């Protein structure tokens with residue numbers, strides 16, 4: 001197995017001790033994307049927020065701070081990441097401010113019209129049937145609820161040598177089209193070059 005293949009697999013589903021160290025690296029690399037999501041999502045203190053693909057859950061407390069009277073639900077498909085993020089967020093879980101579930105985005109068991117904000121950072125590449133997932137995210141959002149997606153550009157992913165058998169690379173327009181087909185209104189798209197990686201950010205809204 002090549003190093004690039006092994007690393008790509010770890011980014012898709014971090015596992016074991018090596019996966020834990022990969023998740024610490026992701027905290028550093030992806031921090032600007034999280035900062036952007038926190039600035040753009042205009043949280044209300046009572047919001048119910050869903051984060052898809054939380055990694056080690058290091059940023060759940062920053063989200064919880066924005067919604068002191070609400071709830072943050074984090075999901076991840078990796079048992080290692082769920083274990084570590086429950087450890088990092090132990091106190092918030094005890095206070096019922098954070099819930100962490102081991103789940104793929106493909107199997108969300110959330111009632112319709114119950115979530116105010118959804119965010120997902122650097123995970124869309126791994127979603128199976130993204131068209132169905134967008135429909136599902138639309139279903140669980142409350143009317144006027146918002147979805148924030150951040151991902152690297154196709155050009156950067158190819159340049160950085162990410163494995164196309166593991167990652168699906170997206171152009172901005174492809175993600176925008178998936179959102180529109182699910183009935184979302186795209187309210188803002190932006191592109192930024194951060195120190196270590198670049199970022200397409202999209203905010204989409206469910207209709208009233």
Ligand SMILES: C[S@@+](CC[C@H](N)C(=O)[O-])C[C@H]1O[C@@H](n2cnc3c(N)ncnc32)[C@H](O)[C@@H]1O
Nearest residue numbers: 012013026030053055076077078104105121126
């Ligand atoms: C590249 S990491 C990004 C983690 C975190 N969002 C960050 O930016 O630090 C991708 C994360 O998404 C999770 N993941 C991958 N496929 C998933 C899926 N289908 N449903 C939910 N989580 C998934 C992985 O286990 C991993 O923790």
